[in-house]
Amino acid sequence: MPVTIRDVARASGVHISTVSRTFSAPHLVNPETRVRVLACAEDLGYRPNRAARALITGRTHNIGLIIADIANPFFPPLIKAAESQARHRDYHVFVADTNEDPAAEEELVHALAKQVDGVLLCSPRMSNSLIEQLSREVPLVVVNRQVTGLPCVLMDVGQGARAAIEHLVGLGHRSIALLGGPRSSWTNREMRRAAAAAARAGGAELTLLGPNAPTEVGGSAVAEQVKRSGVSAVLAYNDLMAIGLIEGLDALGVRVPQEVSVVGVDDITLSRLTRPKLTTVATPTGAAGRTAVDMLLQQDIESPRGARGSGAGTALGVRRTTAQVMLQTDLVIRDSTGPGPYARPARPLAAPRGPGPHCPADPGTPTAATGDAVAS
Amino acid sequence: MPVTIRDVARASGVHISTVSRTFSAPHLVNPETRVRVLACAEDLGYRPNRAARALITGRTHNIGLIIADIANPFFPPLIKAAESQARHRDYHVFVADTNEDPAAEEELVHALAKQVDGVLLCSPRMSNSLIEQLSREVPLVVVNRQVTGLPCVLMDVGQGARAAIEHLVGLGHRSIALLGGPRSSWTNREMRRAAAAAARAGGAELTLLGPNAPTEVGGSAVAEQVKRSGVSAVLAYNDLMAIGLIEGLDALGVRVPQEVSVVGVDDITLSRLTRPKLTTVATPTGAAGRTAVDMLLQQDIESPRGARGSGAGTALGVRRTTAQVMLQTDLVIRDSTGPGPYARPARPLAAPRGPGPHCPADPGTPTAATGDAVAS
DNA sequence: CGTGATGCTGCAAAGGTTTGCAATGAAGTA
DNA sequence: TACTTCATTGCAAACCTTTGCAGCATCACG
Numbered sequence: 001m002p003v004t005i006r007d008v009a010r011a012s013g014v015h016i017s018t019v020s021r022t023f024s025a026p027h028l029v030n031p032e033t034r035v036r037v038l039a040c041a042e043d044l045g046y047r048p049n050r051a052a053r054a055l056i057t058g059r060t061h062n063i064g065l066i067i068a069d070i071a072n073p074f075f076p077p078l079i080k081a082a083e084s085q086a087r088h089r090d091y092h093v094f095v096a097d098t099n100e101d102p103a104a105e106e107e108l109v110h111a112l113a114k115q116v117d118g119v120l121l122c123s124p125r126m127s128n129s130l131i132e133q134l135s136r137e138v139p140l141v142v143v144n145r146q147v148t149g150l151p152c153v154l155m156d157v158g159q160g161a162r163a164a165i166e167h168l169v170g171l172g173h174r175s176i177a178l179l180g181g182p183r184s185s186w187t188n189r190e191m192r193r194a195a196a197a198a199a200r201a202g203g204a205e206l207t208l209l210g211p212n213a214p215t216e217v218g219g220s221a222v223a224e225q226v227k228r229s230g231v232s233a234v235l236a237y238n239d240l241m242a243i244g245l246i247e248g249l250d251a252l253g254v255r256v257p258q259e260v261s262v263v264g265v266d267d268i269t270l271s272r273l274t275r276p277k278l279t280t281v282a283t284p285t286g287a288a289g290r291t292a293v294d295m296l297l298q299q300d301i302e303s304p305r306g307a308r309g310s311g312a313g314t315a316l317g318v319r320r321t322t323a324q325v326m327l328q329t330d331l332v333i334r335d336s337t338g339p340g341p342y343a344r345p346a347r348p349l350a351a352p353r354g355p356g357p358h359c360p361a362d363p364g365t366p367t368a369a370t371g372d373a374v375a376s
Numbered sequence: 377m378p379v380t381i382r383d384v385a386r387a388s389g390v391h392i393s394t395v396s397r398t399f400s401a402p403h404l405v406n407p408e409t410r411v412r413v414l415a416c417a418e419d420l421g422y423r424p425n426r427a428a429r430a431l432i433t434g435r436t437h438n439i440g441l442i443i444a445d446i447a448n449p450f451f452p453p454l455i456k457a458a459e460s461q462a463r464h465r466d467y468h469v470f471v472a473d474t475n476e477d478p479a480a481e482e483e484l485v486h487a488l489a490k491q492v493d494g495v496l497l498c499s500p501r502m503s504n505s506l507i508e509q510l511s512r513e514v515p516l517v518v519v520n521r522q523v524t525g526l527p528c529v530l531m532d533v534g535q536g537a538r539a540a541i542e543h544l545v546g547l548g549h550r551s552i553a554l555l556g557g558p559r560s561s562w563t564n565r566e567m568r569r570a571a572a573a574a575a576r577a578g579g580a581e582l583t584l585l586g587p588n589a590p591t592e593v594g595g596s597a598v599a600e601q602v603k604r605s606g607v608s609a610v611l612a613y614n615d616l617m618a619i620g621l622i623e624g625l626d627a628l629g630v631r632v633p634q635e636v637s638v639v640g641v642d643d644i645t646l647s648r649l650t651r652p653k654l655t656t657v658a659t660p661t662g663a664a665g666r667t668a669v670d671m672l673l674q675q676d677i678e679s680p681r682g683a684r685g686s687g688a689g690t691a692l693g694v695r696r697t698t699a700q701v702m703l704q705t706d707l708v709i710r711d712s713t714g715p716g717p718y719a720r721p722a723r724p725l726a727a728p729r730g731p732g733p734h735c736p737a738d739p740g741t742p743t744a745a746t747g748d749a750v751a752s
Numbered sequence: 753c754g755t756g757a758t759g760c761t762g763c764a765a766a767g768g769t770t771t772g773c774a775a776t777g778a779a780g781t782a
Numbered sequence: 783t784a785c786t787t788c789a790t791t792g793c794a795a796a797c798c799t800t801t802g803c804a805g806c807a808t809c810a811c812g
Contacts, residue, residue, distance in 0.1 A: 002490075004768060009495070014793050020770060030790060045513075049490045051427045051436070052768035055797045061429070062491070070455055070471070071645075076447035091488050094470035097459055111468050114378075114425045115438075115491065137421075216649065243649055269447075273592060273619055275651045371572055380798060391762050396800060406760060428798035431767050490768095 001159045003044045012040040023048055053357025054115075056367065062092050063296060064112035064119040066105060070097040072214065072240060074269040074285060075122065078143070081289030082120065089297055094231050094332075100214075102126045102180065104133065113138040118296040120289075121145070129348060141296045143288055145186040152324045153301060155290045158194035159266065160281035160329035164235050164263045165195050167279075167331055169202035172343030173233035177226055179245065180210020181237030190238060191265070195235060207231055215243030232260060232340045239264035239271045239280055246336065248275070257338030267332055276335035291325055310324045379420045386520060388416040388462065399424055404465070410652055430491075438468050440495040442481060446473040448616060449644040450661060451498065454519070457665030458496065464536035465673055467493075476558065476590075478502045479541065482510065489514040494672040497521070501560045517672045519664055521562040527675060529668045529701045532572035533563050533641065536657035536705035540639045541571050543707055545578035548608035548719030549637060553602055555595065555621065557587020557613030562749075564613060571611060588617065595620025596627075597729035603628055608636060608716045615647045615656055616641035622650070633714035643708055660703045666740050667701055 009016040014033060021028045022037040026353055035362035040046075047336075051169040065082055067075050083093045096115065097142070102125045112119055124131060126202035128147050129206040134140065135150055143153045159206030166178055178195050181188040192208065199206035207229055212218040219241035226245065236242035246256045256262050256276060263269060381613055385392040397404045398413040416422075429556070430436040441452050459469045470492065474480040478501045488495055489585035500507060504523050510516065511526055519529045532721060544552055545749035554571050557564040568584065583605055595617035602610055602621065612618035618640030622632045632638050632652060638646060643658035675698075677735040 006768080016769080017771080017793080018791060020768095021791090024770070027791075033790080045655075047486055047489065047513075049768050050487070051430055051490055052797090053770070054427055055425075055431065055768080055799095056770045058797085065394070067617070070446065071449070071452035073449065080445055080473060080475070084475075092484075093472065095470065095473075096471070097456060099456070108468075110423060114427055115421065136424075216645065247649060270646060270649075271594065273623060273646075273650060382798080392760060392799080393763080393801080398797095399802070404760075409760080425798055428767090429800070431798080432768095432800045434767085709779090 003046045004047075004292070005048070007044055008037065008041045008046045011044060012055050022027075027080060028317065035226060041324075060115060061090060061117040062094055063293065064116040065093050065095045065265035066108050066112075066119060066121050066124075067095060067097050068100050068123045068125060069214075070095070072238075073270055074238065074240075074266045074283075078122065078285040079291040081286035082293050083289075085290040086297075090295070091297065093293075098125070100125060104131075104186070106298045109134045109138065118299070120292045120296060122292075123185065123187070125182060131230045136149040136163060139299055140185055141283050141299075142293050143291045146324065149322060151295045152323065153288050153295065154326045155187075155283045155288060156326050156329050157281065157283070158190045160331065161191040161194040161235065162198040162266060162278075163203070163329075163331040164265075164281055165206075166202060166237070167333065168261060168263065168340065169199075169204050169336065171233075171261065171337060172173075173231075174204045174342050175207070175231045176204050176235065177207040177209050177229055177231040179222060179226075179234055179241055180212060181214040181218075181241070183211045185214075185237075188269050191235075191237065209351040210237070212237070212241065214238050214241060216240050216247070219244025219246075220248030223254075226260065227252050227254055233262070233337070234260060235263045235265075237265065239266045239268045239278060242278055242336070243270065243274055244282070246276070246278075247257075247316070259316045261340065262339040267295030268359045271334070279334045279337040280332055281332045282332050284329070285336075287327055291327070295323065295325070378425075379422045380425070381422070383420055384413065384417045384422045387420060388413045393616070435493050436491060438464060438470055438492040439669065440484075440486075440492040441469050441471045442484050442495060442497050443471060443473050444476050444498075444499045444501060446471070448614075449646055450616075450659075451644045454498065454661040454665040457662040458669050459665075461666045461669040462673075465669070467668075467669075467673065474501070476501055478506075478560070484512065485510045485516075494675070496668045496672060498668075499561065499563070501558060502558075515632075515672060515675055517668045517675075519668050522700065525698060526705065527671045527698045529664050529671065530694065530700065530702045530727065531563075531664060532702050533657065533659070533660045534566045536641060536707065537567040537570040537611065537658070538574040539656075539707040540579060540641075540657055540706075541580070542609070543580075543709065544609045544637060544639065544716065545575075545580050546711065547609075547637065547713060547716050548587050549716030550580045550718050551583070551585045551607045551609070553585050553605055553607040553610045555598060555602075555610055555612040555617055556584060556588060557594075557617070557733035559587040561590075561613075563641075567611075567613065586613070586642075586718045588613070589618060590614050592616050592620030594624070595622075596624030599624025599628055599630075602636065605631055609638070609713070610636060611639045611641075613645045615642045615654060617648055618654055618656070618676050619646065622652070622654075633712050637713040637716065638715060647710070655710045655713040656708055658708050659705045660705070663703055667703070671699065671701070 005016045006017050008019045014037060018029055018033065019037055020033050026034060063086055065079060079095055086093045095230055096108050098108060105124060105126050120140045123144040131147050141151045146152055146154060176199060192200055196206055209222055209225060212222055214224060214237055223245055234245060236245060242262050246262055249260060251255055253259055264278050264280040267280045271280050273276035277375060381392050383396045390413060394405055394409060398410050402410060420611055440454060441458055455471055464670055472484050474484060481500060481502050485495055497516055497518045499520040500518060507523050518529045522528055522530060552575060554568060560652060572582055588598055590613055595612060599621055610621060612621060618638050622638055625632055625636060638655040640654050643656045647654035647656050664716050704731055730734045
């Protein structure tokens with residue numbers, strides 16, 4: 001029933017190779033023939049079978065996008081940006097959700113391996129060594145995780161966490177809690193490192209709470225603990241947790257920002273819609289998606305994997321060019337942070353309102369690109 | 377470089393067909409041989425090429441999931457439910473986002489057609505006729521749209537809209553606005569129809585506002601218009617719009633629910649987190665995802681499309697069994713609705729708080745399944 | 753001992769496409 | 783006229799796997 005290249009060939013009275021060329025190398029076929037073939041194809045509703053094509057060319061024109069949790073509003077902008085970028089390059093994106101499960105992650109890479117030309121691994125929960133191993137099976141670009149030898153797109157959450165802590169210290173907070181996220185998250189480690197350093201520098205005490213699930217539930221679950229700990233400010237692993245925490249604190253009768261200030265990370269749309277509006281570290285998710293696709297395609301293009309009787313050529317360990325890109329983050333000050341117990345009395349209303357003087361979000365261009373090419 | 381079935385055959389000293397059988401029909405191969413082959417495969421890191429397999433079996437064990445807008449929190453639960461259901465059946469789900477663009481939708485169906493065994497079309501924006509036409513190219517299950525002759529999973533938003541209007545009328549509202557969604561949305565039409573009927577029956581006047589973008593922005597953009605229209609209650613196309621509207625009204629100094637009551641549709645997680653908490657019509661998104669996958673796989677299994685030299689058999693117009701499933705919705709009363717101008721003075725605090733007496737969400741089982749098999 | 757059944761394996765075709773190479777014919781050049 | 787060049791097209795191998803069929807032992811049974 002499905003119409004193949006052979007049907008078109010028969011209908012237009014040419015050999016299948018001519019039909020094939022009509023689609024993949026039009027300049028090689030007589031204009032007259034071309035229009036005839038195209039007409040027949042249109043007539044019959046022919047569409048090249050991409051799987052069969054991939055079998056021989058070694059390129060599927062698909063890329064896989066593996067996400068820890070689609071329900072986390074942090075990801076959709078990244079997904080959309082990646083999709084649109086891919087579309088421009090005539091690629092399609094297949095998204096898959098792992099439910100924050102490392103095993104599912106590995107499973108998916110295997111399943112996708114032969115059906116896509118490369119995979120974007122976003123906020124992976126696997127170990128670095130497993131990621132490296134998988135990268136031998138299919139080209140990988142990692143987002144939100146640093147893996148040496150692999151192309152990575154990182155967001156400078158360290159700098160973001162530092163800015164957040166400095167903001168809180170500036171407001172007069174000296175006792176701050178850090179709400180940790182998933183243990184295996186690179187972002188989580190970076191934040192902890194940077195927040196600890198910034199707190200030390202600012203003369204504040206940092207309490208670590210976690211690990212927690214990176215969701216509203218994870219945030220509200222820890223509200224009681226935050227209240228007991230007596231801190232006057234909290235930096236949460238992400239906006240979802242921050243929002244959940246605010247809800248939880250509210251239920252316990254603790255007011256934000258009057259009694260406790262809360263800062264999130266990500267600047268998801270939602271953070272502008274809750275009350276109080278959330279102070280947060282904006283991460284350039286769109287730029288990350290675009291950059292990751294670019295890096296994948298670039299690396300893909302120079303080595304058309306699974307090519308014809310290669311054997312030689314790429315046989316030896318010719319390492320691809322790998323680059324790591326770090327994208328800038330920005331602190332966006334809104335209404336969930338306010339003066340702390342040590343606020344300078346001179347400026348009691350110092351807490352800025354609204355978008356503040358800082359740049360909004362998604363600068364769109366990489367800041368530092370360390371392109372260390374390791375050849376052979 | 378990629379290791380194929382041939383490498384394994386060579387390594388274990390058997391024919392490739394034996395290797396193939398080791399994986400796809402283990403009972404046909406000598407246990408001794410089997411372990412040897414498996415050991416070699418493991419050693420070499422062999423993984424069957426699913427694309428090549430699909431070429432011959434006609435089944436990819438993938439299903440496509442086409443979504444209007446991943447950023448709409450309505451969809452993730454549906455996606456996750458579909459994925460988990462598919463995984464149980466040894467299928468993988470590829471998600472793709474269309475940005476609410478009908479052209480992208482068509483494009484995607486074509487692109488996916490040969491790479492998946494079937495496609496779930498969620499909240500499509502295409503015309504019915506185009507959908508029917510595409511369904512000849514690849515098995516389709518439609519969600520949130522009624523297309524005669526095709527398997528559909530519907531949510532009874534008509535009933536939901538009626539319940540919402542009745543709730544508002546009961547609270548003493550007589551002038552109600554309906555915030556429309558996208559013009560090409562089936563849900564939108566159903567809601568309008570049902571809401572109009574319910575308003576008429578309740579002696580209330582219904583003002584139609586729209587169409588609008590089904591997002592927060594779409595909701596807040598229409599706030600001014602709502603204010604001017606002088607209605608005391610609004611039923612929005614979805615929660616996102618309802619939340620945006622509440623924001624917009626707030627910016628105009630209009631209080632919800634004191635001056636205007638707002639009801640949403642979907643019961644997304646977010647609707648519990650905003651202030652006021654949103655009164656909304658809960659839709660069983662999880663059940664929809666599961667049901668859709670089941671229907672697709674069921675229809676798929678009985679006709680292994682693209683099978684070997686068929687030609688006869690399915691040649692004539694042997695229509696598949698098609699069913700349409702309607703899932704129940706539930707009104708969840710929270711804090712965004714309150715007494716209207718015609719509230720009975722006897723019960724000034726009649727507006728219930730909290731989850732109310734109604735069932736929470738996601739009943740999980742289809743209510744009415746009209747399985748009309750049309751066999752030619 | 754002959755017959756048939758059974759268990760395991762190999763052979764080769766098939767699936768839809770791409771692509772290097774060869775063949776054809778026409779046009780251009782010397 | 784003979785030779786080269788070019789444009790166009792056909793041929794057939796290749797990609798990796800599945801699967802119907804046939805071959806071959808081995809075994810049980812009569």
